[in-house]
Amino acid sequence: MYFDVAGVEVSPWLPPLVGFAISLFTSMGGVSGAFLLLPFQVSVLGFTSPAVSATNQVFNVVATPSGIYRYLREGRMVWPLAWVIVAGTLPGVALGALLRIALLPGARDFKLFVAAVLLYIGLQLGRDILSRGRRSEGPPQNATVVPARIPSRIAYRYGGELFTANRWGVFALALIVGVIGGAYGIGGGAIIAPFLVSLFALPVHTVAGAALLGTLVTSVAGVAFYHFIAPVFPDMAVAPDWGLGLLFGLGGAAGMYSGARLQRYVPARTLKLLLVVCLVGPAVGYVYEFFVGK
Structure with missing residues (x-):
């Protein structure tokens, strides 16, 4: 199957399979999986234009609701945290999208940014x-x-223990992460969970639902922004590849629901270690590629 915007030909079964495999465990840590899906699109599929960021956010829009639903059903959604994340990341996503188009249109520089x-x-x-x-x-x-x-x-209390975080501190973090997420094409909330865990000492089992909700809201805004700004850049692929994004998202939806359901049975240390491995692997590859070059 050929995807016009991406300019790539891919078997129709591959995007859903990749979306499911990535989202199955990343959703356990409150990460949509888009941060790993983007390196796959860039390095494996060869989809490097700014449109890849928008397509990544289409994946988030389709995939995250199933994981959010599961966390809601299990009573593990921290609403005050979710709304602060949304308030901070939403304006950051628009700024990040402009940064991606204006300053990081080339594949080589963008890969270094991703790394x-x-x-x-x-x-x-x-x-x-x-x-x-x-x-x-x-x-x-x-x-x-x-x-x-x-x-x-x-x-909030969880498992009999009280956890707290400064509202303005979380808001500032969310704003910065929103800019990064908007440029990266992963939504504002997609990478905030690791920061909440490491900087604010919040348990990974409780930040996941709020982070995914932030990812959904900001990804909707991000997709809309990329779509409507595309006519301003007629010589550049900016709007999302809807077909490719939807296929990735369908697999991601099944993976996120399954991951959210399994999360409570997986130790927090194991979740963090899995995320570290999947973060550092692509990053090292991109740094090597940037400095050594092809």
């Missing part, structure tokens, strides 16, 4: 794993989120 993002997140998670050592993490499997009221802070 920097992946490495930073991977190092943050790796540091968190090492600092916590081998002690047991995580509440009982049937634990649910219970709201708590503390002025100027996001607060």
Whole structure:
């Protein structure tokens, strides 16, 4: 099957399979899987124009609702955290999209940008794993989120333990992450979960639902932005490849639902380690490619 915008020919079964495989475990950590899907599109499919960022966000729009539904059903959605993430990342996504089009249109420079993002997140998670050592993490499997009221802070109880975070601190982080996510094409909330875990010490089992909700809202905005700004750049592929994005998203929807359902049975340390491996691998490859060159 040939996809005009992407300019690639792919078997129709491959995008759903890749979307499912990636999302199955990344959704457990509150990451949509788009940050790994983009390297696949760039390096394997050869889809390198700015339209790949928009297509990645189509994947988020289609795939994330199933994971969000599962976290809602299990009582593990932290609503105050979700709304702060949305408020911070939404304006950042538009700015990030402009950054991608204006400053990072070339494949080589964009790959280096992708590598920097992946490495930073991977190092943050790796540091968190090492600092916590081998002690047991995580509440009982049937634990649910219970709201708590503390002025100027996001607060909730989970598994009998109180967790808090400064609202303005989370908002500032969300704004910065939104810019990165908008340029990367992964939505504003798609990479905020690792930061919430490593910088604010929030449990990975509770930030996942809020991060996915932020990803959904900001990805809808991102797709719309790329779609409507495309006529301004007639000589550049900017609008999403809807067919390719939908195929990736269908597999991702099944993977996210399955991952959200399995998450409570997987230790937090294991989730973080899996994410670190998948972050650092593509990043090292892109850095090597940038400096050594093809």
